[in-house]
Amino acid sequence: MKIIWSGRSHNYSQKDINYLTKIIKTADPLTQGHYLKSFESIFSKYIQKNNVFAVSSAAAALEIISLLLRLKKKDEVIIPAHTYCASAIPFARNGAKIVWGDIDVNTRVVDINDIKKKITSKTKAIVIVHLYGFACDFRKIIPLCKKKKIKIIEDCAQSLGAEIGTKKVGTLGDFSCYSFHAQKNITTLGEGGMVYVKNSDLAAKVPGLRHNGHCNFKFKRKNYWSPAMGNLDMDIENTWPYKFTLSEIQCGAGIVMMKKLDKLNNLRIKRAERFINYLKNFEELKFNSSFKSKKHVYHLVSASYTPSKKVNRDDLMQILYNRYSIKCAVQYYPLYKYSLFKKMGFGKHSCPNTEKFYNNMISFPFHVWMTNKQFNYMIASVKKVLIYLRKYR
Amino acid sequence: MKIIWSGRSHNYSQKDINYLTKIIKTADPLTQGHYLKSFESIFSKYIQKNNVFAVSSAAAALEIISLLLRLKKKDEVIIPAHTYCASAIPFARNGAKIVWGDIDVNTRVVDINDIKKKITSKTKAIVIVHLYGFACDFRKIIPLCKKKKIKIIEDCAQSLGAEIGTKKVGTLGDFSCYSFHAQKNITTLGEGGMVYVKNSDLAAKVPGLRHNGHCNFKFKRKNYWSPAMGNLDMDIENTWPYKFTLSEIQCGAGIVMMKKLDKLNNLRIKRAERFINYLKNFEELKFNSSFKSKKHVYHLVSASYTPSKKVNRDDLMQILYNRYSIKCAVQYYPLYKYSLFKKMGFGKHSCPNTEKFYNNMISFPFHVWMTNKQFNYMIASVKKVLIYLRKYR
Numbered sequence: 131m132k133i134i135w136s137g138r139s140h141n142y143s144q145k146d147i148n149y150l151t152k153i154i155k156t157a158d159p160l161t162q163g164h165y166l167k168s169f170e171s172i173f174s175k176y177i178q179k180n181n182v183f184a185v186s187s188a189a190a191a192l193e194i195i196s197l198l199l200r201l202k203k204k205d206e207v208i209i210p211a212h213t214y215c216a217s218a219i220p221f222a223r224n225g226a227k228i229v230w231g232d233i234d235v236n237t238r239v240v241d242i243n244d245i246k247k248k249i250t251s252k253t254k255a256i257v258i259v260h261l262y263g264f265a266c267d268f269r270k271i272i273p274l275c276k277k278k279k280i281k282i283i284e285d286c287a288q289s290l291g292a293e294i295g296t297k298k299v300g301t302l303g304d305f306s307c308y309s310f311h312a313q314k315n316i317t318t319l320g321e322g323g324m325v326y327v328k329n330s331d332l333a334a335k336v337p338g339l340r341h342n343g344h345c346n347f348k349f350k351r352k353n354y355w356s357p358a359m360g361n362l363d364m365d366i367e368n369t370w371p372y373k374f375t376l377s378e379i380q381c382g383a384g385i386v387m388m389k390k391l392d393k394l395n396n397l398r399i400k401r402a403e404r405f406i407n408y409l410k411n412f413e414e415l416k417f418n419s420s421f422k423s424k425k426h427v428y429h430l431v432s433a434s435y436t437p438s439k440k441v442n443r444d445d446l447m448q449i450l451y452n453r454y455s456i457k458c459a460v461q462y463y464p465l466y467k468y469s470l471f472k473k474m475g476f477g478k479h480s481c482p483n484t485e486k487f488y489n490n491m492i493s494f495p496f497h498v499w500m501t502n503k504q505f506n507y508m509i510a511s512v513k514k515v516l517i518y519l520r521k522y523r
Numbered sequence: 524m525k526i527i528w529s530g531r532s533h534n535y536s537q538k539d540i541n542y543l544t545k546i547i548k549t550a551d552p553l554t555q556g557h558y559l560k561s562f563e564s565i566f567s568k569y570i571q572k573n574n575v576f577a578v579s580s581a582a583a584a585l586e587i588i589s590l591l592l593r594l595k596k597k598d599e600v601i602i603p604a605h606t607y608c609a610s611a612i613p614f615a616r617n618g619a620k621i622v623w624g625d626i627d628v629n630t631r632v633v634d635i636n637d638i639k640k641k642i643t644s645k646t647k648a649i650v651i652v653h654l655y656g657f658a659c660d661f662r663k664i665i666p667l668c669k670k671k672k673i674k675i676i677e678d679c680a681q682s683l684g685a686e687i688g689t690k691k692v693g694t695l696g697d698f699s700c701y702s703f704h705a706q707k708n709i710t711t712l713g714e715g716g717m718v719y720v721k722n723s724d725l726a727a728k729v730p731g732l733r734h735n736g737h738c739n740f741k742f743k744r745k746n747y748w749s750p751a752m753g754n755l756d757m758d759i760e761n762t763w764p765y766k767f768t769l770s771e772i773q774c775g776a777g778i779v780m781m782k783k784l785d786k787l788n789n790l791r792i793k794r795a796e797r798f799i800n801y802l803k804n805f806e807e808l809k810f811n812s813s814f815k816s817k818k819h820v821y822h823l824v825s826a827s828y829t830p831s832k833k834v835n836r837d838d839l840m841q842i843l844y845n846r847y848s849i850k851c852a853v854q855y856y857p858l859y860k861y862s863l864f865k866k867m868g869f870g871k872h873s874c875p876n877t878e879k880f881y882n883n884m885i886s887f888p889f890h891v892w893m894t895n896k897q898f899n900y901m902i903a904s905v906k907k908v909l910i911y912l913r914k915y916r
Binding site: 313363461463 | 527529530531534535540543544547548550551552553554555556579580582583586608609612615616704705706710712713714735736746747748749750751752754755756757761763764765766768769770771772773837840841844852853854856860861862863864866867
């Protein structure tokens with residue numbers, strides 16, 4: 131048996147395919163039509179917030195958010211270094227100085243106390259990334275941010291459905307983004323995203339920002355073509371809009387998957403819990419679990435392998451790959467280590483937990499279209515390797 | 524009968540649907556996989572050029588091109604004012620001063636002589652838009668551009684398959700973009716684009732620019748995860764990459780449509796010629812035809828209605844809409860007239876032909892999934908209205 135690191139997270143049923151086929155055959159228009167409205171409406175109901183807009187990716191969502199922030203040179207944005215690069219790039223492109231936040235040793239998401247230490251008079255925003263599907267409980271920092279007029283952006287690319295208290299992630303901050311990329315808990319045929327903007331005045335600017343500035347004329351026209359078929363305008367100073375539109379078929383896929391989201395998340399939670407329970411006697415492998423809550427929707431199942439003098443994470447990775455054909459991953463190379471960020475002046479950091487976790491972390495294949503047989507094979511194999519490695523610790 | 528201005532250009536056959544269904548069910552990964560490679564390869568063969576890259580839209584393609592141009596403040600880019608806004612926005616975003624080029628009265632695409640007049644020592648690039656599917660023959664200006672080191676960008680969003688001499692549009696300049704948006708001659712399920720970069724050194728930067736800077740490490744790694752799963756880098760100074768990726772299913776749609784492109788274009792050409800021939804005795808309605816050549820792939824069929832003292836284009840539009848339920852369009856409001864461009868300082872122009880054509884132009888519904896019956900109804904109705912209006916001229 132072989133367990134791949136899949137490039138997709140879930141399957142589409144024949145019923146889904148039939149629905150999508152109907153859209154492919156009949157939708158007119160093929161983009162920016164009623165499936166978009168419907169997808170946004172369903173999503174809005176799910177997170178219990180208005181002002182949501184479907185876009186081409188979570189990166190596009192963050193690009194829009196970073197434009198709405200009206201960043202000025204030397205404005206600082208605190209972003210965890212332990213995340214995917216798209217969490218940071220849009221803010222940097224729009225002029226922010228990135229300050230790298232460290233993670234908490236237990237939760238592996240950004241440490242609120244570390245953020246507090248790094249806030250200065252120039253801090254304009256903080257980015258909370260609910261990584262791995264794990265909801266980062268940042269409620270304690272909200273009053274401070276309000277006082278200092280610091281905006282909170284929730285990056286929920288990996289965590290749609292996770293909750294903080296009784297609220298869905300992405301609804302406690304000022305802005306949030308969601309991803310429907312191929313590997314996310316649900317995907318809109320491989321690419322897609324959603325942006326939420328709390329302030330309604332700012333939210334009103336999103337449709338223009340995502341679609342080349344298209345808008346209606348503010349006056350009633352004599353004819354539908356006078357003075358033009360439509361207007362182009364932007365109600366934001368010195369800002370050009372983008373083309374970040376999501377097609378009707380992608381929105382259709384979003385509609386069918388939103389209906390299944392909770393079921394898929396529950397399947398993930400159940401499997402993850404079984405995985406973690408199965409290995410509970412191996413304290414050298416520490417998961418960031420949160421049993422019996424909706425705090426964690428397990429986009430990924432990652433763990434930290436405590437090294438001994440003779441055995442470390444790389445041994446675990448190697449044996450799983452070479453002997454059991456299980457392709458695990460080591461994820462989230464600290465962003466300050468990449469040439470991309472170094473060249474742009476963001477190579478400095480003070481993130482000891484990020485460093486430590488990266489050196490010891492292992493992320494297991496966890497796509498839900500993995501069969502039970504495959505999954506059972508994987509967890510049994512991991513157990514075998516852990517037992518084997520104990521001999522050499 | 525009613526003829527709409529459709530939001531899609533063509534249908535998908537059952538065979539296409541079966542192919543797409545297979546991808547939806549089986550593709551792994553769902554983005555950036557072998558369908559992308561295959562689509563690019565088929566496209567490359569079609570235009571007979573290497574260095575083509577599928578992206579999320581033509582606007583994304585132009586964004587990448589504008590980054591590769593390395594624009595500096597005060598650099599000038601000459602762009603026709605008679606085009607869709609996405610032809611101009613990326614260059615302006617990246618610092619260019621837009622200089623509006625006028626169109627030729629007969630071809631309705633940018634006038635090479637007008638461009639010549641507007642070239643200054645600061646001109647860094649010119650954008651040739653093959654609008655309506657009509658190939659703008661810009662060969663005469665190539666030597667001057669070479670001499671002055673001015674880059675030529677071909678915007679082929681509407682003209683895939685059109686030819687200049689024996690060459691496909693998009694292959695004579697330094698850069699080009701193509702669109703697979705819903706209304707284009709072929710579409711990748713509603714959204715999509717392609718970028719061509721002549722210079723191979725610059726082309727090598729495109730994959731990173733379209734996908735968050737992802738690249739391989741330059742050295743052989745000890746393990747597939749050391750120092751990280753992949754690298755992020757950009758070989759361009761002071762530039763952040765974007766997320767402009769096209770999904771595998773969209774690429775699959777591109778693959779099936781590329782096989783049908785010539786057939787669909789020929790259908791368009793045949794219909795357009797029938798339309799134009801049918802109205803050839805009405806010299807008040809002037810088309811920009813180019814019979815018996817592949818110069819024009821008729822993405823749209825537009826014409827200029829010469830006004831008399833008593834009758835003008837608006838009468839033609841109104842009667843077609845109110846009496847015959849045919850929804851025509853008036854297209855390409857000169858870009859300098861939009862608030863979006865005015866606010867950014869690009870309201871100035873010297874484009875008399877652009878003004879004149881806009882005031883008299885009419886664009887007819889021309890999607891190829893219009894039935895023959897509908898098409899015949901449309902052209903017969905236009906003839907009736909022209910005859911009717913002659914009474915009042």
